[in-house]
Amino acid sequence: MSKTIHLTLKIWRQNGPGDKGRFETHPAKNISTDMSFLEMLDVVNEQLTLEDKEPIAFEHDCREGICGTCGTMVNGRAHGQLKGTTLCQLHMRHFADGDTLVIEPFRARAYPVIKDLVVDRSALDRVIQAGGYISVNTGNAPEANTLPVPQDRAERAMDAAACIGCGACVASCPNASAMLFVSAKVSQLALLPHGRPEAARRALSMVRAMDACGFGNCSNHRECEKTCPKEISIVNIARLNREYFKAAFISQEN
């Protein structure tokens, strides 16, 4: 049964990158518990527009938990308190009437605020550009059975490939480290034969790019895996470390 609830939002407002920013308090009235968190923000924005006020800027695209565009902090948790869920898939039935929600942008030195809740996550793209791909010649697709992949290995690669690049791991990490994201991107390729030829170069250059972006260092707090909407495991971070050590100390790559 759907019902309606009333909430108070303490929400971060910032006009632009240079602005100091501040918290504003806005009511969110008559929110259906069937709505998603983003739909709740839509309702608040409609009200703000009617009042001739600037709507709250937030990011969204697919709204079905697969694109990695949405994400803010809700009461100190990236994507809110629900395990394994993106903000767009968090429904208002998980909140109680009268709740006060503190809504802030993902924070990191590598994530400058663009406006309100929108942050620039292009640092993650720079890490991908450094090696999150394989180089293959175009042409006919080769015979599938020439590269056998055991089922469990394929599953582990798929688990790593579930990362949607939302960047919540960085936001939740006490050190603003991007290791979970980078480890997922390194692992999905390192686990498959197609990724092996460039594995050493990839590990070195993606870690180098990550460090250059100003992310913090991993202290193994495991906040990332507990927060990740795709429940990417820190087993991948251990694999990234192994790939890095092999590449740095054993391979001929620089």
Add this chain to the structure above:
Amino acid sequence: MNWFSAALGSSVGKKLMMALTGLAFIGFLAAHLAGNLTIYGGKAAFNGYAEKLQSLGPLLHLFRAGLITFALVHVLTGLYLFWLNRRARPVGYRMHATAGGRTLSSRTMPYTGIVILVFVIFHLFHFTFVDKTATTVFDMVAAAFNQPAYVLLYAALMIVVGLHVRHGFWSAFQTLGVNHPKVMPTVSAASIAAGAVVALGFGLLPLVIALRY
């Protein structure tokens, strides 16, 4: 050697140095605890252990030089990481809740580390760099722990060391890339056990000395 310093200077490389030096210290703690347990054997046994250590001569000096080098690497890298990690989020959150990852011991690593550093310096001046011509190691330790303040201080400090080891032990394995469904449950349990053994093993010794001698 450019590749070598680049590898160790990276974020993953810094953590590698923390893990290797940290595990070495845990090995040192194990040896130190084993030696201290000779106190249960009485005055002669404990003094015998201390003399045997001294008789190692150059080997002991080599060992000390190694420990000091490792300590420099662990402390300087640890403090640098602490600074870098704080700098990685210049504007903090108004609210930052845990999703269940952080523990008391993981979040206090830099602070317990600094306390350990201060303690180790104090401890060296307290028991190691002192003139022992007129006394024995046993008498010196027994005299110290006949003061209740020292018993309490050491017990409290050993809880701090235990906390550092409790996160550090499993964390070092994860850093070294040893995270595997087959071994990780054992490593995690061993980490809690190692923290408890350090806190209780060292922490109760002053009390035992105070009560028995």
